[in-house]
Amino acid sequence: MGAPGGLVPAAQAPLSPVAGLFRHSRLPTQSPGTWRMALLSHPHWEAVPPLLRDLLAEIGQMPFASRFYLAGGSALALRLGHRVSVDLDFFSGVDEVDDDSRAEIVAAFKQHRAIEVLENVFGNLLIEVGDTHVGFFSYGYSLLEPPAAVLDVRLAGLLDIGLMKLDALISRGARKDFYDLYFIAQQIPLEEMLHQGPVKYPYARDYEMMALTSLTYFENADQQMAIESFPPTDWETVRDFFVVEARRLGRIWFET
Template identity: 35%
Template sequence: MNDFFVNTLPLKTKELISLLQDKNPDWLHDFYLTGGTALSLFLGHRESEDLDWFTENNFDPIKLQAKIEVFGKLEGTEISEGTLNTSLTGIKLQFLEYPYPLLEPIIDWQNINLSSLIDIACTKLQTIGMRGSKKDFIDIYFLLKHFSFEELFKELDKKYSKTNYNLPHILKSLVYFDNAENQPMPRMHQDVSWGKIKEEIIKKIKSFKF
């Protein structure tokens, strides 16, 4: 897949991605872009501005911070082992050690590594299992146009085979919308209502067979 929905991204996010593609820093090659913004590049379904970068390798967040500061002043920086959260040009950045294997090869997009659609989908399921936001449920709704729950949970089992994830809990979380109800809808590029999203997810969960 070579065509991406770049125009679904806010201007500041596009500009930062273009800057990184143009400068092509060595450290960026150790990470892959994933999460909501990567998914929006694939599907073009909603606006997303944060950039989530994962790696299977160990890295020093303090040294990485110094390298990123070459591109501008960082704000709101938080550092812990294997994690760097910060903002550059108003865009939130997360760099995270993520020890779970990629199911499909990295996609090279003009000097930026992207994780595959199925890898993003599996991580989304895990996120919803912890605490799903409205954006996460929206993303699952659009991912279900590409994968069935049977396919998703089969791949989830491969990706997280070394961890004791709780499938019944994830299934319950997929139809627990209370925390998301009062959250604002993101700017959508494909027309769908919150009610339709919930209805479709519930319907597909009910028909899912272990």
């Protein structure tokens, strides 16, 4: 999991699993209730374990749920069905996940299930429910797309998940993040994500350079276990895609 990087001021910014280089302590004024959400028409439930589906249904009825949205691998798996994902990562641009918020979330879970608190610090709450890790993180950047609704849980859109995956690549370069971004890029070109990055992360310096560099940093990913994807896609295919795209986009951004 990545820690905040050095491109933007990070005062008071809590650690986040996708924090990368773009964390900032400013929380936007946009209320999560301002989006007009549509139901996700065909969630890929086959891509998540039954416990995760049950947890989503329970979380959707908890009082704090409207302050958070689901992003990360499980949100993407529900949208695309491209791989199995077993954890839940919730983010908020309006909830700082302070002492009161973390206590509220823990108490709500304990009314339903036995849990283990793994991390409990300002901005971050990570709990374990059975074999599932459930995280709640303060993430001070607005969503660019309206979320969808799944079991009364807000689900981030593909563009926002893609930009957060770019953030994750800069921070840690995990193989699963490359796979996730590869499948997103089949629907939203990387070029569009690079254009939208400074909109989502207005305080990031040299965003395009850092993002393009991260696309070919495979040192960590090369050492990690194979990812089972749907349709089956080997690591070399994913790796080669990003090498070609980084060269192409580098010419567009820095040689013209």
